[in-house]
Amino acid sequence: VGGNINAGGGFISGNDLLLQGINGSASYIRSTIGSLYLGYGLTNNILVNSTGLTVTGIVAATSFNATSDYRIKQNVHSLCDDASFNVDVLKPVSFVNTQLGKPDIGFIAHEVQEHYPYLVNGVKDGEAMQSLNYTGLIGILVKEIQELKKRVRDLELRTP
Numbered sequence: 001v002g003g004n005i006n007a008g009g010g011f012i013s014g015n016d017l018l019l020q021g022i023n024g025s026a027s028y029i030r031s032t033i034g035s036l037y038l039g040y041g042l043t044n045n046i047l048v049n050s051t052g053l054t055v056t057g058i059v060a061a062t063s064f065n066a067t068s069d070y071r072i073k074q075n076v077h078s079l080c081d082d083a084s085f086n087v088d089v090l091k092p093v094s095f096v097n098t099q100l101g102k103p104d105i106g107f108i109a110h111e112v113q114e115h116y117p118y119l120v121n122g123v124k125d126g127e128a129m130q131s132l133n134y135t136g137l138i139g140i141l142v143k144e145i146q147e148l149k150k151r152v153r154d155l156e157l158r159t160p
Contacts, residue, residue, distance in 0.1 A: 056099065066135050079143040087144050089115040090137075107132060116140075 070076075079085045091111055097104045109130035113120035119137065122130035 058100065079139055080146065085140050085143060087140060106134070112137075 090107060092105065092107060094103065094105050096102065109120045109122070109132045110124035112132055113124070113130070116136070119133045120130055121133075122128050124130065
């Protein structure tokens with residue numbers, strides 16, 4: 001679309017579609033080659049491109065399912081056979097999330113990256129923020145719980 005087109009409460013300009021809401025709020029859709037950017041006001045943004053989906057703000061869903069089919073997995077090894085997979089190296093922290101302005105609990109991505117690099121995307125102090133695959137930590141947590149339960153059972157059997 002060349003120039004601007006008034007779209008009744010919004011306008012289209014180049015690759016942008018701006019939707020004007022009540023009280024001066026604005027939503028817009030920007031399309032560039034290979035990506036789609038959805039924005040609302042100044043804080044909640046969604047970027048969809050060939051590398052994935054990035055959301056700045058809160059994502060809420062009734063359900064979330066991560067693909068875990070055996071057909072996408074190779075070289076599968078049990079964590080139970082490897083003592084290096086443990087929670088001892090993890091440093092859980094509480095913090096204030098500056099993007100949301102609220103307290104939260106979790107991990108610092110680059111600290112997890114030192115021990116489990118494949119669970120972290122991005123590099124420390126890189127242009128893009130690092131992200132952490134919290135779902136990937138579940139396997140380590142389950143392994144550690146299983147080991148603790150086994151130790152408790154063994155101890156209980158020894159106690160007269």
